[in-house]
Amino acid sequence: MPFEVIVGAILTQSVAWRNVEIAIANLKEKDLLDPVALLTAPDEVIEEAIRPTLYYRQKRRKLQAFCRHLLDKYQGDLTALFRRPLSELRAELLGIWGLGPETVDSILLYAGGLPTFVVDAYTKRIWARLGIHPEGIEYETLRAYFMDHLPPDVQLYNEYHALIVAVGNRYCRAKQPLCVECPLLVRCRYQPAGNEKSTVES
Ligand code: SF4
Incomplete structure (x- = not known):
């Protein structure tokens, strides 16, 4: 199960979760939801399975880079990987080709059960509109803000992020929130350009 969560975290970038579910079902059907299988199967077979997630060539390479690291350094043992101290493991995973901070934090929180806060585009947009941070805030700065203000609690981080996603999905859309x-x-300070009152105060 943790490996499936990791695959999901890598595939979900820039695409709806529904597409990831389809890709994971395809991988399962072809017996490819396994690190050794992902490194030994023909590239085109993997790419066909994950095609619904877009950027499928890049994502195939990212999956394989993670699998190679897992097998080379931990003999495929995810328990051994997640036993490492959080900050060291986070830095190590950020060194794997193609894995950015959002993906790495998702792997650590959702697959590893480790207390790291996941920042996404919704988080940046909502916190900017609330007037707490500027629009272009760095990922690491916003992550540090949450982790400085919240206790290191996996359940809390999990639910907090889910609530942010829910607000972003239902209300705080990029256009016409x-x-x-x-x-x-x-408590929001958002002022829609050219129509300061109508959206927020109507
Ligand atoms: S009030 Fe509007 S701009 Fe503010 S967080 Fe909610 S949806 Fe976003």
């Missing part, structure tokens, strides 16, 4: 229905409206 549904501010009047948003639970964060009372």
Whole structure:
């Protein structure tokens, strides 16, 4: 199961979760949801399975880079990998080709059960609109903000991120956010360009 979660974390970048579910089902059907299988199967077979997640060539390479690392350094043992101290393991995973901080934090939190906060585009957008941080804030700065203000609690980080995703999905869309229905409206400083009052205060 943790390996499936890792595959999902790598495949989900820039695509809806529904597409990831289809890709994972394809990998399962072809017996490819396994690090050795992902390194030995023909590239085109893997790419065909994960095609619904877009950028499938790059994502195939990312999956294989992670699998190679897991097999070379931990003999495929995820328990041994997640036993490493969080900060050391995080730095190590960030060194794997193609894995950015959002993917790595998702792997650590959701597959490893380790207390690291996942920042995504919704987090950046909502926190900017609330007036807490500037729009272009760095990933690491925003992650540090959450981790400095919240206890290192895996369940809390998990639920907090899920709530951010829910607000981003339902209300805080990039265009025409549904501010009047948003639970964060009372403390939000968002001013839609050229129409300061209508969306937020109507
Ligand atoms: S009130 Fe509007 S801009 Fe503010 S967080 Fe909610 S949806 Fe986003």
